[in-house]
Amino acid sequence: MSRTRTVALPKDIYRQALVSAFKKLDPRVMMKNPVMFVVEVGFVITLLLTIFPGLFGGASDALYNGVVTLILFVTILFANFAEALAEGRGKAQAASLKKTKQDTKARKVAKDGSIQVVSSTELRKGDIVVVDAGELIPSDGEITQGVASVDESAITGESAPVIKEAGGDFSSVTGGTRVVSDSIRVRVTTDPGESFLDRMISLVEGAKRQKTPNEIALGTLLVSLTLIFVIVCTTLSPIAAYVHAAIPIATLVALLVCLIPTTIGGLLSAIGIAGMDRVTQFNVIAMSGKAVEASGDINTIILDKTGTITFGNRMAAEFMPVGQATQEVLNKMAAKSSIYDETPEGRSIIELAKKLGVDAKEFELPGSEGVEFKAETRMSGTDLADGTTIRKGAVDAIKQYVASQGGSIPTDLEEKAAKIATAGGTPLAVAAGANIFGLIYLKDTVKPGMRERFEELRRMGIRTVMCTGDNPLTAATIAREAGVDDFVAEAKPEDKIALIRNEQAEGKLVAMTGDGTNDAPALAQADVGLAMNSGTIAAKEAANMVDLDSDPTKIIEVVAIGKQLLMTRGALTTFSIANDVAKYFAIIPAMFMLAIPQMSALNIMGLATPQSAILSALIFNAIIIPILIPLAMKGVKYSPMSATKLLSRNLVIYGLGGIAVPFVAIKLIDLVLVGLNLV
Ligand SMILES: Nc1ncnc2c1ncn2[C@@H]1O[C@H](COP(=O)(O)OP(=O)(O)OP(=O)(O)O)[C@@H](O)[C@H]1O
Numbered sequence: 190m191s192r193t194r195t196v197a198l199p200k201d202i203y204r205q206a207l208v209s210a211f212k213k214l215d216p217r218v219m220m221k222n223p224v225m226f227v228v229e230v231g232f233v234i235t236l237l238l239t240i241f242p243g244l245f246g247g248a249s250d251a252l253y254n255g256v257v258t259l260i261l262f263v264t265i266l267f268a269n270f271a272e273a274l275a276e277g278r279g280k281a282q283a284a285s286l287k288k289t290k291q292d293t294k295a296r297k298v299a300k301d302g303s304i305q306v307v308s309s310t311e312l313r314k315g316d317i318v319v320v321d322a323g324e325l326i327p328s329d330g331e332i333t334q335g336v337a338s339v340d341e342s343a344i345t346g347e348s349a350p351v352i353k354e355a356g357g358d359f360s361s362v363t364g365g366t367r368v369v370s371d372s373i374r375v376r377v378t379t380d381p382g383e384s385f386l387d388r389m390i391s392l393v394e395g396a397k398r399q400k401t402p403n404e405i406a407l408g409t410l411l412v413s414l415t416l417i418f419v420i421v422c423t424t425l426s427p428i429a430a431y432v433h434a435a436i437p438i439a440t441l442v443a444l445l446v447c448l449i450p451t452t453i454g455g456l457l458s459a460i461g462i463a464g465m466d467r468v469t470q471f472n473v474i475a476m477s478g479k480a481v482e483a484s485g486d487i488n489t490i491i492l493d494k495t496g497t498i499t500f501g502n503r504m505a506a507e508f509m510p511v512g513q514a515t516q517e518v519l520n521k522m523a524a525k526s527s528i529y530d531e532t533p534e535g536r537s538i539i540e541l542a543k544k545l546g547v548d549a550k551e552f553e554l555p556g557s558e559g560v561e562f563k564a565e566t567r568m569s570g571t572d573l574a575d576g577t578t579i580r581k582g583a584v585d586a587i588k589q590y591v592a593s594q595g596g597s598i599p600t601d602l603e604e605k606a607a608k609i610a611t612a613g614g615t616p617l618a619v620a621a622g623a624n625i626f627g628l629i630y631l632k633d634t635v636k637p638g639m640r641e642r643f644e645e646l647r648r649m650g651i652r653t654v655m656c657t658g659d660n661p662l663t664a665a666t667i668a669r670e671a672g673v674d675d676f677v678a679e680a681k682p683e684d685k686i687a688l689i690r691n692e693q694a695e696g697k698l699v700a701m702t703g704d705g706t707n708d709a710p711a712l713a714q715a716d717v718g719l720a721m722n723s724g725t726i727a728a729k730e731a732a733n734m735v736d737l738d739s740d741p742t743k744i745i746e747v748v749a750i751g752k753q754l755l756m757t758r759g760a761l762t763t764f765s766i767a768n769d770v771a772k773y774f775a776i777i778p779a780m781f782m783l784a785i786p787q788m789s790a791l792n793i794m795g796l797a798t799p800q801s802a803i804l805s806a807l808i809f810n811a812i813i814i815p816i817l818i819p820l821a822m823k824g825v826k827y828s829p830m831s832a833t834k835l836l837s838r839n840l841v842i843y844g845l846g847g848i849a850v851p852f853v854a855i856k857l858i859d860l861v862l863v864g865l866n867l868v
Pocket residue numbers: 493494495496530532534535562563564567568569581582583584615616617656657658659660680705707
């Protein structure tokens with residue numbers, strides 16, 4: 190169902206990453222990563238000791254100092270390289286998007302109705318432009334007039350053109366996409382520099398990448414740990430002096446670097462960038478890393494019905510008279526109620542009426558006025574010149590309307606509406622003044638594969654709730670067919686927000702997917718708001734994610750990526766800290782072995798010499814970073830299971846693994862160093 194989008198990575202991505210790894214050595218840049226900054230300070234100290242072995246008093250081994258310096262330098266480079274590599278894909282993607290962005294000529298409709306040709310950069314919010322077949326749409330906007338097929342491949346990567354039309358939930362267009370057929374008028378909705386494409390570019394470029402609250406929290410923990418070890422290591426020197434064990438400064442630095450969490454410190458930002466990247470590869474634009482992370486902790490997902498769970502091209506399939514009304518009269522009324530209705534539903538009603546032989550002159554209603562569809566009233570209609578008010582809309586809304594006019598409800602209305610609803614259709618009642626004439630059967634189909642996808646969410650422990658403006662019977666049928674856990678019917682926009690707030694009040698994190706203007710407030714309220722690219726501008730602006738493929742179940746991938754991101758960070762933190770325990774056992778005995786021979790009992794690894802022990806631990810500390818880069822970038826494996834199960838599994842793998850791996854690796858490095866006669 191979902192496909193991934195591949196961006197051609199530049200062939201020299203590794204070379205580019207290496208270059209920027211060197212650039213990132215700048216202390217002002219390094220300071221942003223305190224753990225690695227401490228390594229850099231250590232590097233400077235040992236470098237000075239290599240050049241001036243007697244610098245801090247006493248003699249030290251220049252060669253040993255030099256080797257430590259070299260390993261520290263490589264450690265920093267590896268960490269910088271990891272970050273640079275993670276940034277590479279975004280840069281490549283930004284470059285390809287920038288190619289799409291070009292100044293185009295726009296045909297702006299002036300106040301007097303005349304057409305002026307201007308540059309697209311001169312367009313401002315509220316301007317109206319005309320775009321014909323073959324032309325690029327000059328700016329983001331909403332179609333105010335016309336229907337057209339639009340090639341959106343520049344943004345979505347999908348080559349099949351999509352139909353965009355005025356009114357309803359499919360009216361938004363994106364600057365940089367091309368009209369393939371017909372002509373439309375578009376009301377510009379963004380000022381220059383703030384378009385969707387602009388935002389996409391700065392996002393993938395990482396220009397706006399802000400640390401997420403989780404990242405900041407973990408960062409604080411790492412800094413605290415680092416501080417503790419700085420204190421431990423600086424106080425070791427006097428303690429050692431007390432037992433007459435002179436510890437070389439380079440060894441103290443090596444010990445410090447081994448003990449501070451350099452592995453996670455070096456990989457942390459790469460993990461975050463790669464997580465954002467994975468979302469983009471699924472053709473979802475996340476406005477912030479926070480949104481991606483939040484999706485990893487989601488408890489409840491609220492979905493809109495029409496256009497989200499169903500295809501959303503609700504088409505009039507049948508007109509059903511009720512009470513005394515004849516088929517012929519109802520056909521005419523249905524048509525008259527819809528001549529001003531620019532929504533796809535309205536247009537499909539006109540089409541059906543024409544097909545059923547309603548005369549063309551029935552559509553001419555001089556002096557009449559349209560009443561636009563609103564999610565609040567759930568009605569639309571036409572006010573005729575003679576004062577007759579024709580309305581169509583949700584059955585309960587029309588019943589109330591007719592009752593307020595003093596009319597009565599035909600006895601067979603409920604039963605016929607129920608028939609449509611239990612078949613999963615949407616019944617619209619048609620009334621003129623105080624009389625109800627019949628029903629319009631709007632047909633819609635559930636998108637295939639929904640049941641399996643919702644089943645998958647259930648396994649992840651996530652509850653799905655469908656929230657629709659439609660009547661309870663239709664809602665129940667569609668809910669059953671799609672396999673959601675729960676549904677809310679006859680929901681007005683404020684009900685959708687209330688539903689989200691209630692869940693949030695219970696301490697739950699809520700995701701919402703939707704496409705309509707009426708979904709916008711709820712999309713903004715939700716912790717994760719995923720708007721369909723096909724949807725309205727309002728929906729897309731309110732959401733913190735946009736799915737370019739307009740596939741609501743994509744939320745599953747986003748949730749999985751979010752979980753994977755959190756898990757990867759947790760796993761590598763566990764691994765990193767567990768590692769340091771093993772390094773401690775490699776170095777501490779080595780440091781004191783000469784002064785306190787009894788300490789050699791602690792040399793459980795049987796490392797050859799104190800120097801080889803220290804260098805082996807330091808080398809392991811460095812190379813573990815590049816070894817873990819692929820895992821940091823790809824993320825740890827995620828399969829749907831409960832959070833506690835996942836946690837205990839990861840603790841075993843990365844905690845115990847993190848303790849065991851360095852023992853083996855450091856011993857091996859030690860053997861190699863001895864074998865090569867290097868120590
Ligand atoms: N063009 C229209 N004219 C009159 N009534 C309409 C029209 N379109 C929809 N309705 C009625 O208004 C109700 C609410 O429609 P709306 O599109 O706002 O639903 P929603 O809240 O977005 O939920 P969903 O999209 O899940 O159906 C519909 O169920 C239908 O009864």
